[in-house]
Amino acid sequence: MDVTWEDHGWERLAPEVGRRRLPGWDATVGLVAGDGAALLFDTGSTLREGAEIRAQAEQLLGRRVTHIALSHPHFDHVLGTAVFSGAQVYGAVGMDTLFARGAEELAADAVRQGVPEREAAEAADLLVRPHHTVCDEWTLDLGAGCHVLLANIGPAHSGHDLVAVVPSSPPIVFCGDLVEESGAPQAGPDAVPAQWPAALDRLLALGGEDARYVPGHGAVVDAAYVRAQRDALAARFAVS
Numbered sequence: 001m002d003v004t005w006e007d008h009g010w011e012r013l014a015p016e017v018g019r020r021r022l023p024g025w026d027a028t029v030g031l032v033a034g035d036g037a038a039l040l041f042d043t044g045s046t047l048r049e050g051a052e053i054r055a056q057a058e059q060l061l062g063r064r065v066t067h068i069a070l071s072h073p074h075f076d077h078v079l080g081t082a083v084f085s086g087a088q089v090y091g092a093v094g095m096d097t098l099f100a101r102g103a104e105e106l107a108a109d110a111v112r113q114g115v116p117e118r119e120a121a122e123a124a125d126l127l128v129r130p131h132h133t134v135c136d137e138w139t140l141d142l143g144a145g146c147h148v149l150l151a152n153i154g155p156a157h158s159g160h161d162l163v164a165v166v167p168s169s170p171p172i173v174f175c176g177d178l179v180e181e182s183g184a185p186q187a188g189p190d191a192v193p194a195q196w197p198a199a200l201d202r203l204l205a206l207g208g209e210d211a212r213y214v215p216g217h218g219a220v221v222d223a224a225y226v227r228a229q230r231d232a233l234a235a236r237f238a239v240s
Contacts (some may be wrong), residue, residue, distance in 0.1 A: 008056045011220075014168040016146065017213055019062055020056070022049060026182045026217045026223070027076045027134040029053055030174045031060070033168055034142025040087070040115035041164050041174045042216075043080035045110065046119045047103040047126065048078025050080020069150055070130060071216060072158040073098055075110040075120070075189075082126035091130030091139065092152040094162035099129045134162060151206055153178070155192040156199035157185065157216075165206050174214045179226055181218025187235060200230035 005012035010020045011109035016033040022044055031193045038061050044050045057065050070078050070091040081089060089116065099106075107124035111117050131140070138150045147167065154161030166172040177186065178199055187193055207213060209223045 001101070002158070005060060007032055008060055010060070012058070013172050013212060013214070013220065014166065016168050017168060017172050018060075019174075020053070021218075022076075025076045028174070028216055030164065030172075030214060031057055031065075031149055032142065032146065032164070033061050034146035034229070035144030036063070037066045037142040037146075037162070038063065039069060039140060039142060040065045040084070040149055041069050042077040042176070043084065045076040045079050046115060047080060047083055048119065048121050052081040053080060054083050063097075067142070069148075069162060069164050069174075070095065071086060071163070072098055072161050073102070073106070073117040073157065074177070075106050075113070075115070075123075075192075077176065077187060079106065079110060079120070079123035081128040081129070082123065088163075089128055089130045090132045090134060090140075090162070090163070092154060092162045093133040093135045093162040094218075096133055098160065099127055103127045110219070115196055135189060145179075147205070150154050151202075153199045153202045153206075154195070155190075156196040157187070158190045159192065161199065163203060165211075171207050172212050172214065173203065173209040174217060175226075177205060177216035179215040179229060180220065181215045181221055181225070183217060185229065189235075194239055196237065197230050197234040197239050200226055200233070204230075 107120040110120035
């Protein structure tokens with residue numbers, strides 16, 4: 001597969017794996033291409049942004065996104081989902097229930113962060129609940145031997161944290177906001193700080209020492225960076 005990721009503003013991480021840092025909040029979306037199927041990790045902050053991601057993914061791959069994994073239920077990672085018609089959506093267990101009752105709060109948070117009220121309300125009205133909820137681990141078969149592991153390792157940054165591990169060489173780990181590089185990790189009202197260091201211990205166990213870890217915001221990092229952030233969080237929240 002010869003896709004020109006960089007020409008479309010994406011960073012190529014492996015032959016069939018890439019990510020894009022979105023403008024505004026520097027949120028990451030990831031893309032993994034199999035043979036006839038494709039996984040998108042997070043969908044952006046508005047339907048307009050989601051549509052741009054969809055168009056770029058289709059140009060890169062020559063086909064539609066078939067699977068979506070949502071890292072956690074914050075507006076800048078989930079509000080673009082509705083534009084991906086027909087895609088199967090995965091989230092950590094409980095995210096479907098949260099979305100059923102919490103769409104208005106997602107929209108309100110988006111507005112507080114600068115999303116135009118009309119765009120936030122439209123995306124919240126069309127909010128897509130996960131079709132499949134991940135209790136522990138779920139392996140997606142994207143074809144041609146491309147298997148992606150989804151793992152629910154929260155609660156930590158939020159009440160519903162999902163990561164994706166791509167077994168390339170080296171492995172690629174999409175971390176969501178469990179790891180941040182372009183700023184300090186953010187602990188909002190739904191964070192569970194006491195469990196965050198343990199979640200990063202599991203993340204490191206899943207990815208290993210040689211993996212490339214893709215934060216929810218910022219540049220790709222290595223295991224040493226994740227371990228240092230884990231220790232800083234433990235100190236910040238007085239967790240052993």
